[in-house]
Amino acid sequence: MVVLEGHSKWVLHERRLIKLLLVTDEGFQEPIAEEVGSGIYNYEESALDSLLGILVTVVASLLPICSVVALYLITSNGLRLGMIAIFSACFALALALMTNARRIEVFAATAA
Numbered sequence: 001m002v003v004l005e006g007h008s009k010w011v012l013h014e015r016r017l018i019k020l021l022l023v024t025d026e027g028f029q030e031p032i033a034e035e036v037g038s039g040i041y042n043y044e045e046s047a048l049d050s051l052l053g054i055l056v057t058v059v060a061s062l063l064p065i066c067s068v069v070a071l072y073l074i075t076s077n078g079l080r081l082g083m084i085a086i087f088s089a090c091f092a093l094a095l096a097l098m099t100n101a102r103r104i105e106v107f108a109a110t111a112a
Contacts, residue, residue, distance in 0.1 A: 063087075063091060066087075067083075070087075071083060071087075091109075092106055095109055
């Protein structure tokens, strides 16, 4: 028997994960009054937080894997150095945009 707690229980209940990936589901959006405009919806904050959490996790896991594979496939040393600089910049950008890290923390993580 599997016991689900907290977030896992919420995501798996009533197949909410599928609903999160298809954000247009009626359970997560609520239409705003017609006088504001048509086709405008208000989304649950918890649904958007979960969707962004999934996106950040996927990016965080794919960025290092892609960099290692790319550096393995490149044979030119000059091109490898350039790609290291590009991947370092992508890593710093991802940290700056997807976390609450301060500038010094982003710099320290990128330098490591």
